Amino acid sequence: MGQPSPVAQDSPTGQDSPTEQDHAAAGHAEPAARSPYAEHTARLTRSLAHALVSENDDAELAETVRALATRLLDASEAPAAVTVDDPHPRSGFRRDITPITSAVNPLAPPMAIRREGDESVSDVALPLQYQGPPARVHGGIVALMLDQVLGNAAHSTGLPGAYTRELTITYDAATPLDRPVQVVGRIDRVEGRKRFMSGEVLVDGAPSARAHGLWISPR
Numbered sequence: 001m002g003q004p005s006p007v008a009q010d011s012p013t014g015q016d017s018p019t020e021q022d023h024a025a026a027g028h029a030e031p032a033a034r035s036p037y038a039e040h041t042a043r044l045t046r047s048l049a050h051a052l053v054s055e056n057d058d059a060e061l062a063e064t065v066r067a068l069a070t071r072l073l074d075a076s077e078a079p080a081a082v083t084v085d086d087p088h089p090r091s092g093f094r095r096d097i098t099p100i101t102s103a104v105n106p107l108a109p110p111m112a113i114r115r116e117g118d119e120s121v122s123d124v125a126l127p128l129q130y131q132g133p134p135a136r137v138h139g140g141i142v143a144l145m146l147d148q149v150l151g152n153a154a155h156s157t158g159l160p161g162a163y164t165r166e167l168t169i170t171y172d173a174a175t176p177l178d179r180p181v182q183v184v185g186r187i188d189r190v191e192g193r194k195r196f197m198s199g200e201v202l203v204d205g206a207p208s209a210r211a212h213g214l215w216i217s218p219r
């Protein structure tokens, strides 16, 4: 049996790709996702993402990128839907290059995480490139947001470093694109090296996804 076609993978029903109506329902015009411009730009962004986290500063490359970034901004009808503080708040990790909170990783929105009482909290509105089914945030991205916020909470009380051992996500409802959602995480209890964590993605105060997880410090 061959691999499923990209069209089948893209579709929530496995039968068809999202229609223009789907995109209209999501509040977006049909994107130029299949144009050479979009594909080359996506490839460029992936190369940039790798260069940003692996290369030293290079003045000539920086100038080329600056000029291109200006051109792309001019070409875009709806520039950067995600707004972040300038400078982006540091996540607390010494050299954060994660694809979710790092300001230097273009795969990341980036999300800013803060502490509120005993919880780690992030407010974010995700734009179109994080879409799964039409108008909804991709479920894997929802899991990524929760993993990071729960991970932040696991490390916020001065406990030793720990890794995600188990993460269960329950998807209760759509997590919408382009609307503010809140991601929250906390430590429920600590047992030796184990930290039992929970959290939610909240849309207008109601959970669209809930997470339960176990973080463990290495022996």
Ligand SMILES: CCCCCCCCCCCCCCCC(=O)SCCNC(=O)CCNC(=O)[C@H](O)C(C)(C)COP(=O)(O)OP(=O)(O)OC[C@H]1O[C@@H](n2cnc3c(N)ncnc32)[C@H](O)[C@@H]1OP(=O)(O)O
Pocket (backbone or CB within 6 Å): 093, 098, 147, 148, 151, 160, 161, 162, 163, 164, 165, 166, 194, 214, 216, 217, 218, 219
């Ligand atoms: C140190 C460095 C930190 C770095 C912090 C800095 C972070 C900087 C950037 C972070 C950014 C964020 C990132 C997002 C979070 C990731 O993405 S983390 C990356 C993804 N996760 C991983 O790579 C972890 C892979 N797993 C492992 O490395 C190892 O399994 C672990 C987590 C170190 C644990 O190994 P282990 O010590 O051998 O643990 P194990 O014996 O399996 O279990 C320990 C105990 O828990 C029990 N247990 C296991 N599963 C369960 C369960 N489901 N329920 C109840 N008990 C259980 C076991 O029975 C065992 O019990 P005891 O025998 O002690 O009574």
